[in-house]
Amino acid sequence: SGGEKKRLTIGEKLFMRQPVMLCDEITTGLDSTTAQNIVQYICQSTKTMLTTPVLSLLQPSPEIVKLFDEILVLCEGRIIFQGPESDVLEYFESIGYIAQASVPIAEFLVNMATPSRSHYKNGSSAPATA
16 A cells, blocks of 8 residues: 555665655655654654654644644745744744634645735635635
8 A cells, every 4th residue: 555655665764774864745645644653653763763854745734743843834945934833823923924723733834835825914814724
């Protein structure tokens, strides 16, 4: 299955014991439970092995976002946020973007990296979620 292939690839990367482990969209095509399990395994394993994981993820779930010590969000090749999840709302509010309480931080971050971010400017209504 897709999950088994991804776990094998991650196992191979961990076996090489490099100081940095780069993973590009490793959760794409996986169900949410498998995706969370894989990211959780990477986070636990790399802490034990003193390796730094760098993961690029497309629309991560709120549960996956909570697993990271640091989040880096890019938009059009520029860093728009870097820091812990706990700093997200305060930072974006300081530059005029207000998230509604009903919008998960993971979804808010994804929207901030798209044209949808204009819906959050100065507390405007957030876009409807699917």
